[in-house]
Amino acid sequence: MGILSSRSFSIYSFVFVFFFFCSTFTLSGAYDPLDPNGNITIKWDIINWTPDGYVAVVTLYNFQKFRHIPAPGWQLQWTWAKKEVIWTMMGGQATEQGDCSKFKGNIPHCCQKKPNIVDMLQELLTKSRLPTAVGVSVGQAGTSNKTVKVPKNFTLKAPGPGYTCGPGRTGRPSQFISADGRRATQALMTWNVTCTYSQFLSQKTPTCCVSLSSFYNDTIVSCPTCSCGCQNNASHPGSCVEPKNPYLASVVAPPVTNKYSILPPLVQCTSHMCPVRIHWHVKTNYKEYWRVKVTITNFNYRMNYSDWNMVVQHPNFDNLTELFSFNYQPLTPYSTINDTAMLWGLKFYNDLLMQAGPLGNVQSELLFRKDSPTFTFDKGWAFPRRIYFNGDNCVMPPPDTYPWLPNSSPRPNFSLLSTTLTLLSALAFLYTHA
Numbered sequence: 001m002g003i004l005s006s007r008s009f010s011i012y013s014f015v016f017v018f019f020f021f022c023s024t025f026t027l028s029g030a031y032d033p034l035d036p037n038g039n040i041t042i043k044w045d046i047i048n049w050t051p052d053g054y055v056a057v058v059t060l061y062n063f064q065k066f067r068h069i070p071a072p073g074w075q076l077q078w079t080w081a082k083k084e085v086i087w088t089m090m091g092g093q094a095t096e097q098g099d100c101s102k103f104k105g106n107i108p109h110c111c112q113k114k115p116n117i118v119d120m121l122q123e124l125l126t127k128s129r130l131p132t133a134v135g136v137s138v139g140q141a142g143t144s145n146k147t148v149k150v151p152k153n154f155t156l157k158a159p160g161p162g163y164t165c166g167p168g169r170t171g172r173p174s175q176f177i178s179a180d181g182r183r184a185t186q187a188l189m190t191w192n193v194t195c196t197y198s199q200f201l202s203q204k205t206p207t208c209c210v211s212l213s214s215f216y217n218d219t220i221v222s223c224p225t226c227s228c229g230c231q232n233n234a235s236h237p238g239s240c241v242e243p244k245n246p247y248l249a250s251v252v253a254p255p256v257t258n259k260y261s262i263l264p265p266l267v268q269c270t271s272h273m274c275p276v277r278i279h280w281h282v283k284t285n286y287k288e289y290w291r292v293k294v295t296i297t298n299f300n301y302r303m304n305y306s307d308w309n310m311v312v313q314h315p316n317f318d319n320l321t322e323l324f325s326f327n328y329q330p331l332t333p334y335s336t337i338n339d340t341a342m343l344w345g346l347k348f349y350n351d352l353l354m355q356a357g358p359l360g361n362v363q364s365e366l367l368f369r370k371d372s373p374t375f376t377f378d379k380g381w382a383f384p385r386r387i388y389f390n391g392d393n394c395v396m397p398p399p400d401t402y403p404w405l406p407n408s409s410p411r412p413n414f415s416l417l418s419t420t421l422t423l424l425s426a427l428a429f430l431y432t433h434a
């Protein structure tokens, strides 16, 4: 109580902070509050028995609403339950062959106990967002649904760490309908593996941050200092680049280009050190509407973000009236609440967020219709609750620094009873929606 009432906290921002803590907390599990059912499902369909094993189609379905699989694509690893080998593969390949010295004549594609398979069709997946499938012919595997053992310990990188996979579960065999639709065949055996993402597991430092401003207050609230890292010339010389550096081009040039290694970002020197900043400006107030301008700026010299997406949570999204120069799709993580939206660029116009520099930003304006019972410019209501860029949660400024309405009392009108009630209803909300 003492801390709270001495600062510019309102009940509203208190609840906000409460939710913020809850979400930080839940993010540490493999669960994402804005996409609670999101996962990547890996389905194995055995479609043929062979003299010493089987031929299977392994399909990856991305059931996540806003996290796609960027270049260089996914990598999948598992541990064979027996002494299986991979004779051949289509659409993917094992990164190492391993020790196949026991074999004479036909040499398997991979003899490792823990094969690591890389995607060869990554272009297809990101462009069309269709599931990708690889074909695999497995030997020394058992030749009936009684003797085949499901591989263990699946690990998915898509492309970095961050996914945890459950065990393979056999279930109803998949059905395949022929092209003319007249005949259905079915897999001889099917198992599924479900992998879920958690930013905590990916052990990444944040990759984006949010700054705020408004027409009603001159203060620009910048991204929190060190949101994604700190400038440290002593211990990490060259951890960032000054835009006026005459050697910029040579610093930025990637040292080695290995298709399967992801280059660390090389960012412009800023106080936040984030590769991406999202600025939310409350621009105009009309009688029945209000307008926001959103600017996404790329500070990374090593990355053109193609097919970027941004997810924003704000209570007024159920009354979004017009959106300029971005695409939009409402997301309803909890079927009753429509406060979250995914935004992305227009094809051939701003779907490519260029590397740091004069062209490295994209902008849009959002027009909301005021919903009179809830609408207010007071207490930071006009600012987003949460923003994700390419599936990563962006660092927000602390709510008590948000620009205030002039003349609005910074003193909270704060009663213990109403706080308790709000907390209880927040808890009730979490329980009924978790």
Ligand SMILES: *[C@@H]1O[C@H](CO)[C@@H](O)[C@H](O)[C@H]1NC(C)=O
Pocket: 145, 146, 170, 189
């Ligand atoms: C194996 O196949 C038989 C018949 O083809 C079926 O009855 C049985 O349920 C299957 N078992 C498993 C574990 O899929």
Ligand SMILES: *[C@@H]1O[C@H](CO)[C@@H](O)[C@H](O)[C@H]1NC(C)=O
Pocket: 077, 079, 114, 153, 155
């Ligand atoms: C599963 O695989 C990962 C990565 O290969 C490895 O670190 C881990 O120890 C394995 N776990 C088990 C139980 O084999």
Ligand SMILES: *[C@@H]1O[C@H](CO)[C@@H](O)[C@H](O)[C@H]1NC(C)=O
Pocket: 041, 043, 061, 169, 170, 171, 172, 173, 190, 191, 192
């Ligand atoms: C596996 O996942 C696919 C895709 O979600 C689903 O259609 C299928 O029913 C699942 N099969 C099993 C055996 O769980």
Ligand SMILES: *[C@@H]1O[C@H](CO)[C@@H](O)[C@H](O)[C@H]1NC(C)=O
Pocket: 231, 232, 233, 242
């Ligand atoms: C790091 O060096 C750059 C120029 O080399 C300078 O502008 C910046 O202020 C330095 N940062 C710190 C934290 O010393």
Ligand SMILES: *[C@@H]1O[C@H](CO)[C@@H](O)[C@H](O)[C@H]1NC(C)=O
Pocket: 301, 302, 303, 304, 354, 355
């Ligand atoms: C980004 O795209 C521009 C124009 O196509 C190209 O000149 C530049 O090298 C690209 N940068 C990176 C890091 O790929």
Ligand SMILES: *[C@@H]1O[C@H](CO)[C@@H](O)[C@H](O)[C@H]1NC(C)=O
Pocket: 317, 318, 319, 320, 330, 332, 338
């Ligand atoms: C959510 O709001 C948008 C914009 O008003 C609307 O187009 C969409 O149909 C709504 N969805 C649901 C599930 O209410």
Ligand SMILES: *[C@@H]1O[C@H](CO)[C@@H](O)[C@H](O)[C@H]1NC(C)=O
Pocket: 318, 319, 369, 370, 371, 372
């Ligand atoms: C805003 O959206 C909600 C839910 O979709 C609806 O009930 C309400 O009437 C809308 N308000 C306005 C002013 O359109």
Ligand SMILES: *[C@@H]1O[C@H](CO)[C@@H](O)[C@H](O)[C@H]1NC(C)=O
Pocket: 217, 218, 219, 221, 400, 401, 402, 403, 404, 405, 406, 407
């Ligand atoms: C603008 O908001 C800041 C808080 O970020 C506050 O300190 C300042 O007093 C406000 N300015 C006016 C004119 O209200």
Ligand SMILES: *[C@@H]1O[C@H](CO)[C@@H](O)[C@H](O)[C@H]1NC(C)=O
Pocket: 413, 414
């Ligand atoms: C605080 O709220 C109470 C009841 O809602 C009201 O009577 C009182 O005037 C308010 N105080 C201030 C300083 O706004």
